[in-house]
Amino acid sequence: MREAGDPHSVDARLAVRLGLLRTEHGWSLDELSRRTGVSRSTLSRLERGELSPTTTVLGQLCAAYGLTMSHLLMEVEAEPPQLVPAARQRVWRDERSGFVRRSVSPPHAGLRAEIVEGTLDAGADISYENAPVPGVEQHIWVLEGTVEITVDETVYTVCEGDCLRFRLRGPSHFRCPGPQRVHYALTIVLP
Structure with a gap:
């Protein structure tokens, strides 16, 4: 994990979305920790935007939520255009x-x-x-x-x-x- 930075970055929007996903599923931090194998304290820091997830942790979270990594990252970005320069x-x-x-x-x-x-x-x-x-x-x-x-x-x-x-x-x-x-x-x- 690495420390998060800019509050308007993709990482900051990702932190907000991760918290919303857990809430939408009705899971506590303990339940999400059980489902992913990621510690409760790490999950809490991710959702508060204090840490940016590694590829492995993001993969574990995506698997728990039934999302591809691309789909999750798309959710924190604006609607993609037809032409992507x-x-x-x-x-x-x-x-x-x-x-x-x-x-x-x-x-x-x-x-x-x-x-x-x-x-x-x-x-x-x-x-x-x-x-x-x-x-x-x-x-x-x-x-x-x-x-x-x-x-x-x-x-x-x-x-x-x-x-x-x-x-x-x-x-x-x-x-x-x-x-x-x-x-x-x-x-x-x-x-």
Whole structure:
């Protein structure tokens, strides 16, 4: 986790939305902690905007709420336009894990697919305990480098130019073995 900053930032709006989601579900902090494995004190600090979530924690929260990470991030941003200029594509960074996520084609009402650009630093290792939406379809096309992706207990080594496609129903794991970072495009299609 990292300390949160600007009160008008995406992180600040995310903190408010996380608190609202918990309230909408009628869950206490203890119940959400039980469902996610994230400590009650961390959840409280996230909702107060004192911390910004890591990729792993955000993934755990999304799984508990049945949302993709992209959908949750879309909820804290303005309605995306039909044309998304490169300069307006939202970028989210998790400095601790070395993950950078650019929402190239963000979720939009009436559309089922989105495109995300991701980079993982060499040595980065990220686990997601559950699928954010069971049965979500994912296509990961590696543009540069290599990434090891574990889906349904099978480890796939995906190299430059390769595309891994699957329906996600459980946990997944991404690891960049190096020596260079991995740069990939991810297409997400809701069931």
